Amino acid sequence: MQIVIEHSRKDIHNSDIPVVCAACEARHGGVCGTLTPRQLTELSRHAARRRVEPGGEMIGQGEAANNYANIIRGVVKLSKMLSDGRQQIVGLQFAPDFMGRPFMRESALSAEAATDTDVCAFPRAVIERLVAEAPGLEHRLHQQALKELDEARDWMLTLGRKTAQEKVASFLYLIATHVDPENGVAKEFDLPLSRADIADYLGLTIETVSRQITKLRKEGVIRVDNSRRVSVPDSRRLMRHAGIDC
Amino acid sequence: MQIVIEHSRKDIHNSDIPVVCAACEARHGGVCGTLTPRQLTELSRHAARRRVEPGGEMIGQGEAANNYANIIRGVVKLSKMLSDGRQQIVGLQFAPDFMGRPFMRESALSAEAATDTDVCAFPRAVIERLVAEAPGLEHRLHQQALKELDEARDWMLTLGRKTAQEKVASFLYLIATHVDPENGVAKEFDLPLSRADIADYLGLTIETVSRQITKLRKEGVIRVDNSRRVSVPDSRRLMRHAGIDC
DNA sequence: CGCGGCTTTTGATCTTGATCAAATGATCGC
DNA sequence: GCGATCATTTGATCAAGATCAAAAGCCGCG
Numbered sequence: 001m002q003i004v005i006e007h008s009r010k011d012i013h014n015s016d017i018p019v020v021c022a023a024c025e026a027r028h029g030g031v032c033g034t035l036t037p038r039q040l041t042e043l044s045r046h047a048a049r050r051r052v053e054p055g056g057e058m059i060g061q062g063e064a065a066n067n068y069a070n071i072i073r074g075v076v077k078l079s080k081m082l083s084d085g086r087q088q089i090v091g092l093q094f095a096p097d098f099m100g101r102p103f104m105r106e107s108a109l110s111a112e113a114a115t116d117t118d119v120c121a122f123p124r125a126v127i128e129r130l131v132a133e134a135p136g137l138e139h140r141l142h143q144q145a146l147k148e149l150d151e152a153r154d155w156m157l158t159l160g161r162k163t164a165q166e167k168v169a170s171f172l173y174l175i176a177t178h179v180d181p182e183n184g185v186a187k188e189f190d191l192p193l194s195r196a197d198i199a200d201y202l203g204l205t206i207e208t209v210s211r212q213i214t215k216l217r218k219e220g221v222i223r224v225d226n227s228r229r230v231s232v233p234d235s236r237r238l239m240r241h242a243g244i245d246c
Numbered sequence: 247m248q249i250v251i252e253h254s255r256k257d258i259h260n261s262d263i264p265v266v267c268a269a270c271e272a273r274h275g276g277v278c279g280t281l282t283p284r285q286l287t288e289l290s291r292h293a294a295r296r297r298v299e300p301g302g303e304m305i306g307q308g309e310a311a312n313n314y315a316n317i318i319r320g321v322v323k324l325s326k327m328l329s330d331g332r333q334q335i336v337g338l339q340f341a342p343d344f345m346g347r348p349f350m351r352e353s354a355l356s357a358e359a360a361t362d363t364d365v366c367a368f369p370r371a372v373i374e375r376l377v378a379e380a381p382g383l384e385h386r387l388h389q390q391a392l393k394e395l396d397e398a399r400d401w402m403l404t405l406g407r408k409t410a411q412e413k414v415a416s417f418l419y420l421i422a423t424h425v426d427p428e429n430g431v432a433k434e435f436d437l438p439l440s441r442a443d444i445a446d447y448l449g450l451t452i453e454t455v456s457r458q459i460t461k462l463r464k465e466g467v468i469r470v471d472n473s474r475r476v477s478v479p480d481s482r483r484l485m486r487h488a489g490i491d492c
Numbered sequence: 493c494g495c496g497g498c499t500t501t502t503g504a505t506c507t508t509g510a511t512c513a514a515a516t517g518a519t520c521g522c
Numbered sequence: 523g524c525g526a527t528c529a530t531t532t533g534a535t536c537a538a539g540a541t542c543a544a545a546a547g548c549c550g551c552g
Contacts, residue, residue, distance in 0.1 A: 080403045083491040088406040090399040101392070108396060135381060142388040146347070149391055150354060152398035153336040157326045159405040160334040160449025164539065195500060203406025208539055210501055227500060227547085245329040410509065441530065454509055456531055473518080473530060 018044035026096035026120065030070035031127070034136035043130065047122040052113040058099075061110040067121045068100030074117025075192040078109045079200065089201040090155075091148060092192075094178050098144055100124070115192045159203050162243050167202040168212040169242035172222060176232055188231040195227070216241065264290035272342035272366065276316035277373070280382035289376065293368040298359040304345075307356040313367045314346030320363025321438040324355045325446065335447040336401075337394060338438075340424050344390055346370070361438045405449050408489050413448040414458040415488035418468060422478055434477035441473070462487065 016037035021027055021044050032040060049072070052058060059067070061081060071093055078091040090109060093099055099111060099119070131138050158170050179189045191198070199206045216222045221241055223231045232238050239246045263283050267273055267290050278286060295318070298304060305313070307327060317339055324337040336355060339345055345357060345365070377384050404416050425435045437444070445452045462468045467487055469477040478484050485492045 078399075080399065082403070082407060082489055084489075086407040088403040090402045109399065138384055138388060142384060142391060145388060145391040145395055149395045149398060152395060152402060153324075153326065153355065156336045156398060156402055156405055157328070157334040159402055161328060161332040205540060206500080207502085207541080211539090214501075243328055243330075451510060452530080453511080453532085457509090460531070 016041070020044055020047075020049070020120075024072065024120065026070045026072050029096035030120075031098045031137060031140055032070065034140050035130065035134060039130055039134055043122060043126060046126045047120050050119050050121055052117045052119065054113055054115055054117075056113045056117075058111040058113065058119070059109075061108065066124050068098070068124055068127050069119040069121040071095045071097050071099060072118040072120055074119075075114040076117060077112050077114045077193070077197060077201075079112065080109055087200045088203060089197065091152065092174075092178075092201070094181070098141065100127070114197060164202075164204055164208050164212050165215065165241065166243040167204060168198070168209060169216060169221070169238055170244070171198055171202055172216075172230065172232065173235070173238050173242045173244065176235065176238070185232070185235040187233070187235075188229070191228050191230060263287075266290055266293075266295070266366075270318065270366065272316045272318050275342035276366075277344045277383060277386055278316065280386050281376065281380060285376055285380055289368060289372060292372045293366050296365050296367055298363045298365065300359055300361055300363075302359045302363075304357040304359065304365070305355075307354065312370055314344070314370055314373050315365040315367040317341045317343050317345060318364040318366055321360040322363060323358050323360045323439070323443060323447075325358065326355055333446045334449065335443065337398065338420075338424075338447070340427070344387065346373070360443060410448075410450055410454050410458050411461065411487065412489040413450060414444070414455060415462060415467070415484055416490070417444055417448055418462075418476065418478065419481070419484050419488045419490065422481065422484070431478070431481040433479070433481075434475070437474050437476060 018041055021032060021040050024032070026032065032043070035043065050069075052074070058069075058076065061079075073095050076093040076097075076099060077089050078093065079087055079089045081087045092114070093111075131141070158167055162170060173185075175191060176186045176189060177184070179186050179192075193201065195206045195209050198204075199209045202209065213222075213224065217224050221232075221234075221237055223233070225231070236246055264287055267278065267286050270278070272278065278289070281289065296315075298320075304315075304322065307325075319341050322339040322343075322345060323335050324339065325333055325335045327333045338360070339357075377387070404413055408416060419431075421437060422432045422435060423430070425432045425438075439447065441452045441455050444450075445455045448455065459468070459470065463470050467478075467480075467483055469479070471477070482492055
């Protein structure tokens, strides 16, 4: 009994938590939040911080996925490719999302950094061992899978039924709501994706994306400082252009 | 100790399993497979078989989702709608899939029977109670969520980057591989969806779907006996038309 | 500064799939 | 079996977005 109390006190004072973790931005948001100090130590012993440059491939389609990771900073594109090179981005992961595929040996997607990205990576065996002993961890992973499923289905509606204009507005709205998720819709932000990436996310061509951005700018829905920096004076108006009822 | 042995013997002989469950086609495939006889009894006391006709709405977009269900027979469409009526089917569920959204009070989708469908429905409170006590159950639900996520992402590639021809071929291939999942690709089958539904699944119009089916028929990739019944002499050829490398 | 290699924008034209319209085919009640 | 109704196919035209082409910006670097 005394040991239990001792443990919980240590948890509160963080004295048992590995130094790297105590300072980690994803400490509470990622998978780590549900772990005990003991488990966190176990995980951190096999974990490694890595920095990835924009365009850096983290895992290729069809490759063995032996690593899992928490995104500490940056945006990662998940994409699928047809044999003739046509590409579709099927998901964007923002910090502090967890990346990786529990209980599956090979990836059907490729993951590539869109921006400068920091991840905390660890081998699949470790996370699977922890899942077996920590009941809350699988719940956390399950919740993230459901969140990603919702996002994927929202995007299917965008891909299948929206016009080019609505698609581009939907993308801008998505970014505005994700750059700083705590603070609602950002008024001004940098696009983490190039025009080519945006096109691959929206199922359009670069030219169409560019034209629609120009159109939104001319209509005063957005302001474009340079090709990456965008401001949104009225997020409601952007939503309406995105076909989102508000 | 004796009690445990007694229980496992009863399980083997099914004597503790509710009559409805013992005869249930989804007994092993759905959520039920991981439950103990005791839990199965608990679940079945609150469960009700329901038959739903094609077009019957099971849960509307934005409604409270107070029921969960196993699909015993049939195909269910999950769809999303824009405020102006444009619709996108974002998933098809085949028996013995589990339907419902753990830990979320309201549905962002509507679920509607595509064919004659039998479900075994039970209140959300019961399943959530069982999840808390049966560790294997959440794992099963997690696996299904990941499977649906994979399917959603595959379909995003189809929606965003494939031609109308490839989309229709992809749909036919999907159905061929799902009508009788045990036996690989079916050579002949009934389409569970109308042309309008297929269009809503593929992000196309009814007319385009019809024209592409006609085209595939004229090219000898498929045979069409009546509008619902299709045969596929060479599944590899269908795959190639679907843009799937094989 | 000015050059070479990028990404992005803009322009002209073409193609795919949408739209509008009508004919054909299936199904059901009577 | 016979209309009525609904689903599907087929046809003619249109338009959104793709494609092809070139110009304009935007660096980093000598």
